[in-house]
Amino acid sequence: MSLPWPRLRGLGARFGLAVALLWVLAAAAAPLLAPSSPRAIDLTADLQRPSLRHLLGAGENGIDVLTHILYGARVSLIVSVMTVLLSAAVGTIVGGVAGYFRGWLDELLMRSTDVLLAFPGILLAIFITAVLGPSLANVVFALTFTGWTGYARLFRGQVLSLRQREYVQAARALGASGRRILGRHILPNAAGPLIVQATFGIPGAILAEASLSFLGLGVPPGTPSWGALVDQGTQYLLIAPHIALFPGLALALTVLGFNFLGDALRDALDPKPVAMR
């Protein structure tokens, strides 16, 4: 029942792995790598272009852009990993229960995912964070609340096809409980697509957190976040374009890396030809 360790091949996979490692490293070692504290201000360097003192330039009140990018990686790591873990957990439980037990429970759970899917794009997450106020926990809650449906639908489909397999029938004939069958027999065999979905969920959550922070609804004011930094930079496009440029580059690079990683994982785990997304 163990997963075959996926063999990741190709330039894209290596690039993706490198980006993911860099991202984790930047987040973990931010206090060691950053040239200053994220709270430090340097009024003489207000909005200064990149220089030796501030390698990627300075923002409002002379905050160090490089420092904020490194600490911003932390925020994006915490939010995206928490969001993906929670969404996958909720989605797997709901999808598993719906797909295995069927009946009115299935109907009820799937109709509630329909209601959540009726909201376009990031709108519901914007509404939730607007009502709850800006904080990391609220962002994770909002993104989990809107994000679990994908995992639920995916895993439900897997359960529907796997529950008829002989080894599941055999386990049932031996008297295994529904929970045991779902957890020990179906989940390991459906793990591949879930892992691929989770890998694509990371860049999705990174982008969503950054978008919310850009709108002023994500992290509390003053917290280093890539989205908040771009927001700050849009006010100074004329005199200090570096403030918006560099955090956006970090963001695009991270998202790109994880998309490559997801593609490579899907090719490695799924023998079928390319699915839609």
Added chain:
Amino acid sequence: MKKSAAVALAMVGALLLISLFLNLVPGDPVDIMLGEHAALVDRQALRHAVGLDQPWYDQLWSFSKSLVTGELRSSLPPFQKKVLPQIAAALPNTLLLAFAAMAIGVALALPLGVLAAARSHSAIDHLAMALSVAGVALPRFWLGPMLIILFAIKLDWLPVSGAGSLRHLVLPAITLGVALAAFLSRVTRAAMLEALREEFITVARAKGLAPLPVLWKHAFRNALLPILTVLGLEFGTLLGGAIVTEKVFAWPGMGTLLLNGIEARDYNLVRAVVLAFTFSYLAMNALTDLAYAAVDPRVRKQ
């Protein structure tokens, strides 16, 4: 008929969900409006005036009733501004932006995807797919400012922000449309590869038809259904992305209205805008289903 019932059901679910959220939140908009040190009398007066002293189902009922009759007003003192006229002014701008972005996405993605599929595993294919991977990764709130720096500040070809002319529309529409173009070109390529494997393509080629008619008349028409499906679903992403894009370009649409409502804590306005967004998305999906029949005679017969 069945479609409109499903849309109505989803709208009721959405209304319930956002109303429940508002009532479950700890704390009270009145505290935020008046500040924590306001006198109890004032708070209660305001709470009564806003209707917050009612149970949640009464609040939901009066909200729905005033929404339907068009009497819905701002939930902020002095409760004068009607909500629906604001939405009526903003919605066309957002739809214009979304459809312009869609047009750009389709205009870029279809030729690119078809070409990539027709010459699969060639240099063109690899270039097109690399572009599409990069396009999906670009955050709109970053692409927008970068386009402003290049085309509005450095080159001075287009206005920085605002609305009112076709020239104002160009940068926001590109900002919103690039990600769709990138994703759609991958979908188009996959759908075309699928269609090109069909037997009727082999037959058409065996008959000696020229490659271009085979590509566009036989293969492309059969690849249209998955493309349409994705286009309908991605309309939701466009509406969500429009909120961010409108902030970047100060575009006077629903996103700007929503963010203003959030800032002012005008919950009536926020709820109505969220519902209008949701309705536009659901209506678009219903229209997509109708478009299937127009595109594919096999669907029409069923």
